[in-house]
Amino acid sequence: MKIAFISSVFGEPWAGSEELWYQSSLRCLERGDQVMASLFEMPCSCSQIENFQSHGGRVYWRKRFRNGRLHILKHRYLSAFRNVFNSKPDVVIISLGSLMDLTLYPDLLKELQETTARVILIFQFNSDCLIPDANARAMITSYCHRANHIIFVSEHNYLLAERQLAMKFNHVSVISNTVPYDKYEILAWPETNDTLEMACAARLVVQEKGHDILLESLAQPQWRSRDWRLNIFGSGCDEEYIRQLVNHFNLTDKAMFCGHVADSREIWKKNKIMVMASRAEGLSLASLEAMICGRVCVVTDVGGHNEVIADSQSGFLAEAPHPKYFGRALERAWSMKESLYDIGKSAHEAALRVFSEDSVSRIVSLIEKK
Known part of the structure; x- marks a missing residue:
């Protein structure tokens, strides 16, 4: 079988x-399929x-573009x-x-309309802020009608997409991302000390991951006298801005860039808590990675977070991506800091339930489906 994967990831x-x-x-290559990307x-x-x-996969590279309008105009023709389509794939994901x-x-829509290949769409993200206009809705709807199957990483994203397009999807699945771990083992709890070590592990992109909300929440007066440290992991286009925010909120002695x-x-x-004030998500892989390791997540109730986290039981959910609400979630976590180990165990069990159905096997089954 010839299988083509197409990714729209651009920034990183x-x-x-x-x-x-x-x-x-990789699973398809192991089976002996011809695979291209x-x-x-x-x-x-x-x-x-x-x-x-x-492992035998072939890559077709596309040129990166800076001007979306010029790109669209060029690729109409x-x-x-x-x-990819000259290779006559049997399935396109x-x-x-x-x-x-x-x-x-x-150009991709035109190619799909002219091929007999089966088509699977995977949507990794959605947001209430994304409201397509009439032209965009028409184009997206054409793609969805052409697809043989559509995959979302959370039920929230799936239902939101139906509302955004005012259409029902007939062939749809909710399949979570997979963590790149060989084993889903809980990690030993970090050695006890008085300092609460928190980590924000996310791309340094404020518009998506909400570092500004997180830092403003931690700059409130009650946090000044508390013993904690924020370890900021990741890279991205907003690193300098986030550093400026750390200075702006006088958190240079509390926040470390790692x-x-x-x-x-x-x-x-080394860290007990994952803190991330995302403005929108699909189902955050970084959060799932933390949970599978037995760590407690304090995150916003966006995307599929509330599908895997029960507030104050297996993590903490902020009602909205705003300092007031994220601050309240942080307060709940701080007030229950003696219970974090047990909450982390519950988080691990919740993440295991997500991964009990092998996401990759489900994708491969859809690829095989006639």
């Missing part, structure tokens, strides 16, 4: 949302793509996906951020 060389198609592609050119090497290629990603690829860590388990060997 690799993101957690890539794991689902990547792990599925259409990806944006990367600014630096990427170990996952090198591994994909070493010249397809960036011609080499398209891994996307949000619904709106599809509006950037009129860079990108390839294996997130190294983060959770």
Whole structure:
């Protein structure tokens, strides 16, 4: 079988949302399928793509673009996906951020309308703030009607998409992302000390991950006298702005920048709490990684977070991405800090339930389906 994976991830060389198609592609290669991937050119090497290629996968690189309008105009007439479809794939799996990603690829829609391949769409993200206009809705709806199956990573994202498009999906699944761990073992609880070590493990992109909300919440008077430290992990376009916010809120003695860590388990060997004030999510892979390690998440009630976290039982949910509400969730966590170990065990069990159904096997089953 010939299988083509197409990813719309653009900003970073690799993101957690890539794991689902990547792990599925490796499984297909193991079975002896011919597998190709259409990806944006990367600014630096990427170990996952090198591994994909070493196992026999073929990569078709697409040019990165700066001006979305010029890109759309150009590719109304010249397809960036011609080499993929010239290979006559039997199945095409398209891994996307949000619904709106599809509006950037009129050439891809044309290719899909002309191929007999089965089509699977994977949506990794959605937000109430994304409201497509009539033209965008028409284009996205055309994609969805062409798809043989549609996958969302959370039920919230799926139901929101139906509202955004005013349509019902006939062939749809909710399949979570997979964590890149060999074993789903709980980590030993960090050695006890008086300092509460918290980590924010996320791309340094404020618009999405809400570092500004988190820092303002921790700058409130009651936190000044408390013994805690915030370890900020990750890389991204807003690193300098986040550093400025740390200075602005006088948190330089509390917040540390720790860079990108390839294996997130190294983060959770030393930190007890994951704090992330996301403005929108699919189902945060970083949160699931923390939970599977037995760590407590304080996150916003966006995306699929409330599908895996029960407030004050297996984590803490802020009602909205706003300092007032995130501050309340932090207060609940602080007031229950003597119970964090037990809450972390509950978080591990909740994450295990998410991963009890092998996401990759479910994807491969959909690929095999006639």
